[in-house]
Amino acid sequence: MKKKGLLLTCVLLVLSIASISAKGDAEPASEQAAMNAPLVIAIEPDYFTFDPGYAYELYAPMVIGVVYDNLFEFTSGAAAPMPQLAESYTVSDDGLVYTFKLRKDAAFVSGNSVTATDVKFSFDRAINLKSNASALLDGVVSIDVIDDNTVSITLGKADSAFISKTTSTAYAVLDSAVVIEHGGVSDASAAQTDSAQNYLDHQSAGSGPYTLKSFTADDKLVMVRNENYWGDLPAFETIIIQDMPDENAQLLAVKAGDIDIAFNLSSDQLSQLDSIEGVQIISSTTMTMGFIMMHSDPEIGMQVSDPYVQKAIRYAVNYKELQTLIGAGTITPESFIQVGFIGSKDPIDPASQTDLTKAKDMLSKSAYPDGFSIDFRVCDLAPEGIPLTLIAEKIKSDLEKIDISINIVQETWGGGFGDAYRNRTVGFTAMYWGPDYNDPNTQLAFLPGQYVGLRAGWTADMNPALAAMYDTIVAETDNNVRTGFIEDVVTETGEDSPFIVYAQYPKYIAASSMLKGVEYSNLYRLDLAEISK
Structure with missing residues (x-):
């Protein structure tokens, strides 16, 4: 700095x-x-x-x-x-x-x-x-x-x-x-x-x-x-x-001049600042991504540990409506390598990604062809001002269309959810992630056998070839070669993994x-x- x-x-x-x-x-x-x-x-x-x-x-x-x-x-x-x-x-x-x-x-x-x-x-x-x-x-x-x-x-x-x-x-x-x-x-x-x-x-x-x-x-x-x-x-x-x-309290405070910077405003709130003198709006695309996690261990993930169920959910989520919910500027990356990193791909077309026919077909191939009910644990955090509970309600609505009924269980991050998430005992949830450092290698934590992958019960032996990509990419110092390896990871994990990335968030800051x-x-x-x- x-x-x-x-x-x-x-x-x-x-x-x-x-x-x-x-x-x-x-x-x-x-x-x-x-x-x-x-x-x-x-x-x-x-x-x-x-x-x-x-x-x-x-x-x-x-x-x-x-x-x-x-x-x-x-x-x-x-x-x-x-x-x-x-x-x-x-x-x-x-x-x-x-x-x-x-x-x-x-x-x-x-x-x-x-x-x-x-x-x-x-x-x-x-x-x-x-x-x-x-x-x-x-x-x-x-x-x-x-x-x-x-x-x-x-x-x-x-x-x-x-x-x-x-x-x-x-x-x-x-x-x-x-x-x-x-x-x-x-x-x-x-x-x-x-x-x-x-x-x-x-x-x-x-x-x-x-x-x-x-x-x-x-x-x-x-x-x-x-x-x-x-x-x-x-x-x-x-x-x-x-x-x-x-x-809303942040909005009122920055309008009144009681604070200098409101950091967690949604795009819907910006219109209320249009006519306010002395306030500037700063907007950007972030590397913060939201994702659905489905635990791969049947004892923890239960029904969502089934790979066909995971694919069914991937097709059932309405990414376009989630983008609208989160606000203008939201994009959806193909995988957990965010748009902007080397090796990333263009954002997906949210309208074409949602396919209820394919979702129902995937579910029919699973062990639960007639659907099921399951708890969906969600904490009280709000990445870039959007409560995860709001995301959970949208996912619940989407999955009802393929006969998956989720019971939203609200918890607090500091009251136990955070420990459970990091201790790998949360079966089905929506969470978010921001890079630890400015390089795509930070996202490799989501690979099988790595520490975020393991939070979803995704062990290295479940996909040894993909797990081996971690060492290959980390050791590769030629960025052109490394880019190709990362592109391969994006392609494979965008189609098959216990993580569904539903959005890459925009950021709106109101400041004096x-x-x-x-x-x-x-x-x-x-x-x-x-x-x-």
């Missing part, structure tokens, strides 16, 4: 959100106050931790991305990762050993210099915590400190996306001295003995342009500018991220017209350090 320097005086942290206005015609005195006011963002968050070793939710990078630094980062408009804490790097001829030279001027908020020891501690800890985030470091065999400013990372196998992976929050570099002081452990016992998460959930140990001031679940998060940041200072002294799950640099980021959601007035 390139940071824009701007000296601001320290004021207004104690103001309530209701008193904040970033819009309107101001008198000279109030203009100065507006420039010094906090940046207030309303979102429907899914995060619950800001410990980089654990964080794996869609919105966590919005915070972690400005509190911590990485070896590499994705800057606005960049097609490839750019150095951040790394000054330069070399790769061995076999593609297994990466040696990074660190910049010497980077320091943590504590004042401690960023060293190779901190990189090793951070990566070892992330690996040994054995969390969901740990999967992003699965290929790392060892991290070795060469000297204070040189660190070497050895991989078990060549990885064509390794530099892109280092931009993810799992690779954030922590102040090892501070984390150890608060219970941090990086050795093999970390999963059992590390106790630093609570500290890192409410304070930070990073070298980024902001520090975490406070976090109250279901209320708000406050970050303050790191005045000793080693790079260019960001514009805003204080950022408040307000938990506002109701998109006084703001600059408000852009959607697939990695960070918003690059907060880029926003200014």
Whole structure:
């Protein structure tokens, strides 16, 4: 993230959100106050931790991305990762050993210099915590400190996306001295003995342009500018991220000027902002995709574990109506390799993809030719402002047309659904996914035998040839060859897999017209350090 320097005086942290206005015609005195006011963002968050070793939710990078630094980062408009804490790097001829030279001027908020020891501690800890985030470091065999400013990372196998992976929050570099002081452990016992998460959930140990001031679940998060940041200072002294799950409340708040950015608006709500002065609309296509998951283990997925039932559902879903429901700009990729990645294909024609005759034919070949009833578990999350419960109702309506009756069971993500989903015990659901890093290799997690594939009970022995494509693609450093392999995966999984991708979401953000640099980021959601007035 390139940071824009701007000296601001320290004021207004104690103001309530209701008193904040970033819009309107101001008198000279109030203009100065507006420039010094906090940046207030309303979102429907899914995060619950800001410990980089654990964080794996869609919105966590919005915070972690400005509190911590990485070896590499994705800057606005960049097609490839750019150095951040790394000054330069070399790769061995076999593609297994990466040696990074660190910049010497980077320091943590504590004042401690960023060293190779901190990189090793951070990566070892992330690996040994054995969390969901740990999967992003699965290929790392060892991290070795060469000297204070040189660190070497050895991989078990060549990885064509390794530099892109280092931009993810799992690779954030922590102040090892501070984390150890608060219970941090990086050795093999970390999963059992590390106790630093609570500290890192409410304070930070990073070298980024902001520090975490406070976090109250279901209320708000406050970050303050790191005045000793080693790079260019960001514009805003204080950022408040307000938990506002109701998109209508977000709409009213941005119209009234009580917030600066409404992050979870639907396309239907945009028309209500057409005549509102001082509000700008930012729209883009995201890499966030929604999918139906059908567990392949009969004991968990029950009827939907039947491959013919899975195909019947694939043809029964009305993709065109789902696109309309989600809003203008929605597209439907052929498979879990989103449109925009190398190897992806053009969006499918939603009208031709739905075929009830084929759906009924597939069902007739299954063990349940006369249809069946089944529970459909759905949680309370709302990707890009669209509740998954709304998607579930649409799927229920579609499947009734082929005599599949689903009973929608509503659950909360934090109340057990999240754990069940990750522990591979959810049989039939609608969920969503955003890339962990900006490379199609991140989507290979959906292949049989990989960690998302296994959430659907899709083991490697169910499709050994397809499972083997993971290693083939990851090891291939020639992008032209890799593209061909990915295209093959798209073709096969678009026709036969326990995942049905029903949409690639658009994104609509309403923001004060006084703001600059408000852009959607697939990695960070918003690059907060880029926003200014």
